Amino acid sequence: MKFTLKGFLPLIIFLALGAALALGLTKDPRLMPSQMIDKPFPEFALTDLYEPDSILTNADMTGQVTLVNVFGSWCVSCNVEHPKLMQLARSGSVDIWGIDWRDEREKGKNWLAARGNPYTRIIFDPDSVLSIDLGVTGAPESFIIDQQGQIRYKHVGIITDDIWDDILWPVIATLEAEG
Amino acid sequence: MKRFVLHVLFGFGLLLQFSTAYAQSQNRSLSEQEIETRARDVGRSLRCVVCQNQSIDESDAPLAGDMRQIVRTQIRAGKSNEDVLDFMQNRYGDYVLLKPPVQRNTYVLWFAPFVILFVFVMWYALVLRRKPQAPVVEPLSNDEREHFNNLTSETSTDKAL
Numbered sequence: 001m002k003f004t005l006k007g008f009l010p011l012i013i014f015l016a017l018g019a020a021l022a023l024g025l026t027k028d029p030r031l032m033p034s035q036m037i038d039k040p041f042p043e044f045a046l047t048d049l050y051e052p053d054s055i056l057t058n059a060d061m062t063g064q065v066t067l068v069n070v071f072g073s074w075c076v077s078c079n080v081e082h083p084k085l086m087q088l089a090r091s092g093s094v095d096i097w098g099i100d101w102r103d104e105r106e107k108g109k110n111w112l113a114a115r116g117n118p119y120t121r122i123i124f125d126p127d128s129v130l131s132i133d134l135g136v137t138g139a140p141e142s143f144i145i146d147q148q149g150q151i152r153y154k155h156v157g158i159i160t161d162d163i164w165d166d167i168l169w170p171v172i173a174t175l176e177a178e179g
Numbered sequence: 180m181k182r183f184v185l186h187v188l189f190g191f192g193l194l195l196q197f198s199t200a201y202a203q204s205q206n207r208s209l210s211e212q213e214i215e216t217r218a219r220d221v222g223r224s225l226r227c228v229v230c231q232n233q234s235i236d237e238s239d240a241p242l243a244g245d246m247r248q249i250v251r252t253q254i255r256a257g258k259s260n261e262d263v264l265d266f267m268q269n270r271y272g273d274y275v276l277l278k279p280p281v282q283r284n285t286y287v288l289w290f291a292p293f294v295i296l297f298v299f300v301m302w303y304a305l306v307l308r309r310k311p312q313a314p315v316v317e318p319l320s321n322d323e324r325e326h327f328n329n330l331t332s333e334t335s336t337d338k339a340l
Contacts (some may be wrong), residue, residue, distance in 0.1 A: 035268075035269055035270055035271065035272045036270065037319055089220055102241055102242075103244070113322035127245060127248065128242065128246075128248075128249075129249070131245075132242075132245060132246060132270065133270060134270070135270035135271050135272075137228045137242065137271070138229060
């Protein structure tokens with residue numbers, strides 16, 4: 001029996017295709033690279049959750065490194081994330097802004113009343129105007145904004161102790177040192 | 180004189196009103212029907228980012244609903260379909276476009292099928308053009324001839340019996 005390269009061709013093609021597809025399976029299609037990194041935080045003019053008459057804009061936000069956290073009273077994972085945000089707020093390591101996304105004002109307020117409010121200011125975004133501008137796909141989602149109002153990092157999902165210690169805090173510390 | 184000035188001012192005021200009314204009517208040339216058709220058109224080429232493989236036009240996800248709303252608002256504001264698609268692409272990346280753009284990282288996706296087709300057509304053409312060759316017949320060696328003779332004579336004797 002003669003072993004020629006030609007005879008092995010189908011097997012080689014099969015293996016190559018299999019490898020390529022297997023590699024594709026390991027990728028999470030929900031993890032999208034953020035388009036917004038190093039872009040200025042989008043312009044917005046939305047009301048404060050607690051003060052329906054006062055309009056918050058970018059001007060209220062710039063000047064310091066800020067963690068912007070997208071949440072909603074309907075968001076189950078936000079329940080899980082909430083204690084970590086409370087801990088961060090108590091430690092005072094960073095200014096945390098909230099975006100109450102696709103929510104009703106009363107429900108949002110009640111949710112925070114029951115759990116505590118870790119946010120300095122909360123932007124009320126019932127119609128996803130700012131959230132779509134930010135390219136948000138789900139809650140919770142967090143952005144790190146630098147002193148100049150540029151988006152420097154985006155984290156999709158819950159902020160766990162590990163993610164805070166290994167990723168978010170180093171980014172914030174570097175930015176604070178720069179500024 | 181004062182009265183004359185007032186009249187002139189009044190006239191200007193009227194003119195201004197007419198002109199803004201005219202501008203508005205120009206703007207309104209985009210009928211609701213048109214906005215709807217274009218919005219749905221754009222919606223069909225935008226992926227609902229939370230439901231993997233649906234367009235925002237066919238998705239029930241709340242975020243898709245909000246995206247449809249924003250598409251309508253932008254079209255109403257006079258943006259072209261391309262502007263709206265660009266707006267979404269700038270925020271959600273190429274992923275949001277159901278039809279992937281032709282660019283460096285999608286060349287393989289777009290052109291591989293044609294390359295493969297071309298290769299196989301060429302290969303097939305080569306096979307067809309190859310002239311059918313007459314099989315080369317080598318004469319039997321002496322040993323083989325003897326063996327053959329033995330076999331044939333055996334069968335003939337078998338038959339005779």
